[in-house]
Amino acid sequence: MSSITPEQHVVSYGKLAATWLALMALTVLTIWVSFQDLGIFRVWAALSIASLKSGLVIAIFMQMKYENRLLKWLLFLALATLAIFIGLTFVDVLYR
Amino acid sequence: MRKAQHKDDAAAKLGMWLFLFTEMLLFGGLFLLYGVYLARYPQEFATAGHEMHRWFGAINTIILISSSLLAAMSVTAIRRNDSKTAVLLLVGTVACAAVFLMNKYLEWSAEISRGLYPGSPLLAQAPHGEPLFFSLYYLTVGLHGLHVLIGGSVLSVMAWRIRHGVITAGNCIWLENSTLFWHLVDLIWIFIFPLYYLVL
Amino acid sequence: MTNSEATTVQDERGFWKDTGKTGITSWIFSTDHKRIGFLYFYTVFSFFLVAVILGILMRIELMAPGRTIMGPQTYNALFTVHGVIMIFLFILPGFQGVFGNLLMPIQIGARDVAFPRLNLLSWWIYITGAATIITSLFTGSGPPDTGWTFYVPFSARTGTNVTLAVFGVFLIGMSAILTGLNFVTTIHRLRAEGMTWGRIPLFVWSVYATAWVQVLATPILGITLLLIIAERVLGAGLFDPGRGGDPLMYQHLFWIYSHPAVYIMILPAMGVISEIIPVFSRKPIFGYGMIAMSSLAIAAAGSLVWGHHMFTSGMSDLAVLVFSFLTFVVAIPSAIKVFNWVSTLYKGSISLEAPMLFALGFILLFSIGGLTGLILGSAATDIHVHDTQFVVGHFHYVIFGGSGFAFFGAMHYWFPKFFGRRYREKLALAAWILLFIGFNVMYFSMMVLGVEGMPRRYYDYLPEFHALNLTSTFGSWILFAGMVIMLVNLFHGLLRGEPVERNPWGGATLEWSIPTPPPTDNFVEEPVVTHGPYDFKGSGIP
Secondary structure: OOOOOOOOOOOOOHHHHHHHHHHHHHHHHHHHHHOOOOOOHHHHHHHHHHHHHHHHHHHHHHHHHHOOOOHHHHEEEEEEEEHHHHHHHHHHHHOO | OOOOOOOOOHHHHHHHHHHHHHHHHHHHHHHHHHHHHHHOOHHHHHHOOOOOOOHHHHHHHHHHHHHHHHHHHHHHHHOOOOOOHHHHHHHHHHHHHHHHHHHHHHHHHHHHHHOOOOOOOHHHHHOOOHHHHHHHHHHHHHHHHHHHHHHHHHHHHHHHHHHHOOOOEOOOOOHHHHHHHHHHHHHHHHHHHHHHHOOE | OOHHHHEEEOOOHHHHOOOOOOOOOOHHHHOHHHHHHHHHHHHHHHHHHHHHHHHHHHHHHOOOOOOOOOOOOOHHHHHHHHHHHHHHHHHHHHHHHHHHHHHHHOOOOOOOOHHHHHHHHHHHHHHHHHHHHHHHHHOOOOOOOOOOOOOOOOHHHOOOHHHHHHHHHHEEEEEEEEHHHHHHHHHHHHHOEEOOOOOOOHHHHHHHHHHHHHHHHHHHHHHHHHHHHHHHOOOOOOOOHOOOOHHHHHHHHHHHHHHHHHHHHHHHHHHHHHHHHHHHHHOOOOHHHHHHHHHHHHHHHOOOOOHHHHOOOOOOOHHHHHHHHHHHHHHHHHHHHHHHHHHHHHHOOOOHHHHHHHHHHHHHHHHHHHHHHHHHHHHHHHHHHHHEEEHHHHHHHHHHHHHHHHHHHHHHHHHHHHEEEOOOOHHOOOHHHHHHHHHHHHHHHHHHHHHOOOOOOOOOOOHHHHHHHHHHHHHHHHHHHHHHHHHHHHHHHHHHOOOOOOOOOOOOOHHHHHHOOOOOOOOOOEOOOOOOOOOOOOOOOO
């Protein structure tokens, strides 16, 4: 078994602030994109930016980047489960 | 006599993440419904989406992301043994939560006064997709608002505990887990904002 | 950090008399996983008995065509309440709450679960949810009459007390989530030294797989139930076709949870069987790795098949095809388990004591249940038997003949460990024979009725179905008699049974190496595991 207390990784203020700046920039970007005429791609563009933002929040703010591999895999498992639930439902909804 | 309470921060964190997974899936159900009804009623969703206050959503996004920054910084502060700063940062986070909810209240009041709420006479006459949009909007955002309320309360308790020396640099798993919950609240909003306010 | 002084002078009654505290508060506020396990046992089993009575009443109503002892509305309420209690109050929380709590920590060599207070909170949320459901039966405008599935649009419109009942189920779901995340964390973090992933008992593997299903599927139930409440209270209209909503979306969301929920009911049962079979065959289990992995495979594949409940609902043809295919995939890991159990029996020196009888009963009845499941899983044949008594029969073969028999088997298997006494073997045999015969008479008749075309959930039927319905009702009485004998036997054993040593069956898993009944801290010394769970020679058991 691994040690009881994990090594504590302290994320510096600077890094957090940089992440915040990036999130702000992406927020501005997603608003800008929403004014463009992209048709159906607007949804995908918005979702991509949102995924990027949530990736930043999870990796830095929630410190997933510094966690062990197990937790990363479990996160992947949970997200994959949700994706499969949504995907299989659409197999019905889109082809009815 | 009773077994000594073992301290296992890694277990606490794993447990917290598992809980966050359940939260993601809970909201995932609502996003699934959103996707299905968007695919079925794209026109009506667009019409309904134009009724939304884009700038309310944008301001609230900025508030929540900033509050997340403050929460993350408070963990750094406590790890650096600077509990005074940690408390201040948490107070800032909770203040952001309060402003967020205030904005929400104003926004909802404005919408309800215009007759946009589930079962309203105005929506009863609208084409089918529009009331669905607003029902989903109120449920998703309402459930999210409830999480903001809970998260804010939990973080207030954490600030109080830091002040009283219960949470320290060597014993801060409660604070870490509470901020994890707060980031999740932020995470959900990152998806709510474009889906309900922007793409339509 | 053991206070070994305190442990050695501990009362020989183990955890039953530990802290010097007495009375009900030493139970309902205890964080000891064994006490919480017994709290679950007493509550879930009481609900089980209530629901058995309801089932018997339903069978009496169906004894003859026309009205026998109740009218249609009562019958609707009865099958709803029977289903809700059996599923949400008994079998869903049952295995994890009772045997997961009692045994999983001991079997991995831990002193308790990872979050003992959260564990207690789970039980409290469970009991609050149960109280809410019971309240819903006697308040408002009558008990729910929707069936345990709460299908819209009926559940959104019926005047009965659905809102409260649904909220109760929501609470039960929360309790399951907390138990699930607690168990996953426990199994990851608290295994004793030497307890590698290849050495954890198969029951723990199944508890682990089940806990994941609880964590990942239950939230979807949570949101679905909240949406029903939103339909009823706020008039959200999300599932109301009159306002553009899609009732099929309710069915999707409901079964995304409720099909995996079937695996919450059956996976730990399979784990129990995997424990009992090697011990009573005096042979190491055949295919340890395959059984362990098939638990995970069932949990994973079982999450992808929910659409097979909706073949006749108007779902897209492509979806019918996909879900039908995936349903057949689940049969593979299930069959792997059955073949491995049978291979373990092969050339073993089998002793037919009560737990083994229930395990063998499980294999047979579960196989029938599983194979009839394929009839329902293939879209073409499902159309004909959909919503008939065939479905009811199939379901009870899996959940009663499977999970229920495993639950009884687990009760008999671990009874001596926790009470330090024995029940009478001959009475147990008599009870098992009655249960087995009664079960088959009762539910096989239902399957035949279904094939002949008798629909489910009807309080009345055409005269040509009379003979088989009467047979089924007789079966239910035999079953009930078996249950009474079993309970009397166990209760008698509890009070007067012959005392036993720590390892009456000769098991090699850790729970048999500790004193009987287990001490509060489970282990007198920190256990160090040096052999596998079914290595009888390695653990020095003859």
